Amino acid sequence: MSAAALPRLLAGADPHGGATLRAHLDRHGLAAPTEVDPKWLVAEVERAGLRGRGGAAFPTATKLAVVGHGRRRPVVVANGSEGEPASAKDATLLAQVPHLVLDGLALAVVATGAGSAHLCVAAGAPAARDALAAALAERAAAGRDAVAAELVAVPDGYVSGEESALVHLLNGGRAVPTAVPPRPFERGVGGRPTLIQNVETLAHVALIARHGADWHRAIGTPHDPGSALVTLRGAVARPGVREIALGTSLESLVAHGGGELARSRGVLLGGYFGTWLDPTEARRVTLDAESLRTRGASLGCGVVAVLPADACPVAETVRIVRWLAGESAGQCGPCVFGLAAIADALEQVADGRARGRGFGRGRRGDDPLARVRRWCGEVAGRGACRHPDGAVRLVASALKTFDADFEDHLRNGPCGACARPSSFPLPQFGGALEAAA
Numbered sequence: 077m078s079a080a081a082l083p084r085l086l087a088g089a090d091p092h093g094g095a096t097l098r099a100h101l102d103r104h105g106l107a108a109p110t111e112v113d114p115k116w117l118v119a120e121v122e123r124a125g126l127r128g129r130g131g132a133a134f135p136t137a138t139k140l141a142v143v144g145h146g147r148r149r150p151v152v153v154a155n156g157s158e159g160e161p162a163s164a165k166d167a168t169l170l171a172q173v174p175h176l177v178l179d180g181l182a183l184a185v186v187a188t189g190a191g192s193a194h195l196c197v198a199a200g201a202p203a204a205r206d207a208l209a210a211a212l213a214e215r216a217a218a219g220r221d222a223v224a225a226e227l228v229a230v231p232d233g234y235v236s237g238e239e240s241a242l243v244h245l246l247n248g249g250r251a252v253p254t255a256v257p258p259r260p261f262e263r264g265v266g267g268r269p270t271l272i273q274n275v276e277t278l279a280h281v282a283l284i285a286r287h288g289a290d291w292h293r294a295i296g297t298p299h300d301p302g303s304a305l306v307t308l309r310g311a312v313a314r315p316g317v318r319e320i321a322l323g324t325s326l327e328s329l330v331a332h333g334g335g336e337l338a339r340s341r342g343v344l345l346g347g348y349f350g351t352w353l354d355p356t357e358a359r360r361v362t363l364d365a366e367s368l369r370t371r372g373a374s375l376g377c378g379v380v381a382v383l384p385a386d387a388c389p390v391a392e393t394v395r396i397v398r399w400l401a402g403e404s405a406g407q408c409g410p411c412v413f414g415l416a417a418i419a420d421a422l423e424q425v426a427d428g429r430a431r432g433r434g435f436g437r438g439r440r441g442d443d444p445l446a447r448v449r450r451w452c453g454e455v456a457g458r459g460a461c462r463h464p465d466g467a468v469r470l471v472a473s474a475l476k477t478f479d480a481d482f483e484d485h486l487r488n489g490p491c492g493a494c495a496r497p498s499s500f501p502l503p504q505f506g507g508a509l510e511a512a513a
């Protein structure tokens with residue numbers, strides 16, 4: 077895939093503050109969103125094969141069409157909450173290319189016939205918030221949009237950016253998920269059908285409106301076309317946000333960042349709800365849905381975190397799972413108690429407290445790891461939102477990929493690497509990373 081066709085989303089990105097409306101129009105030459113035919117736009121987004129970039133990869137055209145078909149005027153929400161601590165792509169996009177996202181948001185308003193629009197941005201991302209405030213003021217002065225988007229700060233938290241949590245927040249509540257149904261597309265903000273799209277997805281919509289579906293499909297794979305933003309971090313010399321053609325090999329991306337998969341301990345793909353790949357598997361995959369699905373993985377929200385050779389995958393997994401358990405919104409029993417129990421058990425395996433309570437491979441039903449595996453199955457699908465599902469996906473993939481390491485900790489307690497300070501990204505918010513060419 078030609079690297080020369082990139083960047084697309086990040087073309088004209090200004091690391092010193094958001095590109096101005098003038099610079100944006102000079103670069104992209106986008107028509108005013110109000111001049112675009114809604115039916116044409118939805119059909120073009122469908123032909124482009126665009127899927128959401130917020131994690132679940134749902135077809136965007138389907139959402140646009142469904143929300144736009146009701147009798148009540150819909151609401152559109154741009155999701156720039158970026159609750160995933162290892163990800164910096166949305167904050168980078170918003171801070172450096174705000175008008176592309178705002179064009180996408182305005183186009184979604186046109187495509188659905190919406191009467192109001194909200195732009196949700198993480199409270200812990202001040203550069204993004206400032207760039208958006210300035211960009212919104214410029215657009216209001218230029219009369220570019222039919223509907224003025226409202227900028228909304230979303231409290232930091234892993235589940236704050238979940239779609240029903242945003243609806244709850246915009247309806248005057250806390251940013252915690254609510255029991256579903258109805259889904260936001262049925263009854264969301266103000267009881268109206270509500271379209272919620274990740275900000276990167278909206279930026280792609282803007283470029284598809286400008287250049288068409290064939291242009292979008294000119295890079296990527298036939299089943300997973302276009303480009304995507306990824307956050308590369310961990311054991312690489314040059315971490316940062318990059319735009320890749322879908323179908324790019326993981327090995328070449330990591331090499332571009334100054335890392336070497338063969339010398340790593342593995343890769344966490346897709347963030348804290350993601351999948352661990354060992355170095356051998358990681359060297360085989362390309363970053364597109366089809367290739368990753370065969371390994372039970374997905375690009376998720378685009379995090380590619382390379383685990384250093386001297387790190388302990390057991391200790392790192394336990395830290396993330398403990399943190400995810402603490403991020404439960406505290407509403408659903410299986411999520412609150414199940415994730416805490418899984419974190420407790422894994423912690424005991426990692427720090428040696430479970431030593432001697434495992435009986436080896438011959439009697440796995442008796443050992444703490446078998447219990448964790450069983451609990452993962454019992455927790456999945458049992459919450460009002462998919463937080464527990466994402467957390468146990470990470471646990472299951474860690475137990476599979478690092479099976480020997482977990483067994484070793486169960487039998488022998490902490491390894492040498494456990495005691496070393498971690499150089500892997502800690503679960504924390506507001507970790508800004510530069511966009512890298």
Ligand SMILES: Cc1cc2nc3c(=O)[nH]c(=O)nc-3n(C[C@H](O)[C@H](O)[C@H](O)COP(=O)(O)O)c2cc1C
Pocket residue numbers: 127128129130131132133134155156157158159160234235236237238239240272273274275277278461462463
């Ligand atoms: C626990 C949880 C947290 C989420 N956090 C985010 C987030 O921070 N940003 C985001 O865009 N989507 C997030 N999502 C996904 C959203 O619910 C929703 O699917 C997405 O914003 C839809 O946009 P897309 O179709 O453009 O991907 C989260 C989902 C879950 C289950």
Ligand code: SF4
Pocket residue numbers: 235252253254403404405406407408409411412458459460461462463464
């Ligand atoms: S599943 Fe967990 S995070 Fe989701 S609503 Fe229930 S308690 Fe909150």
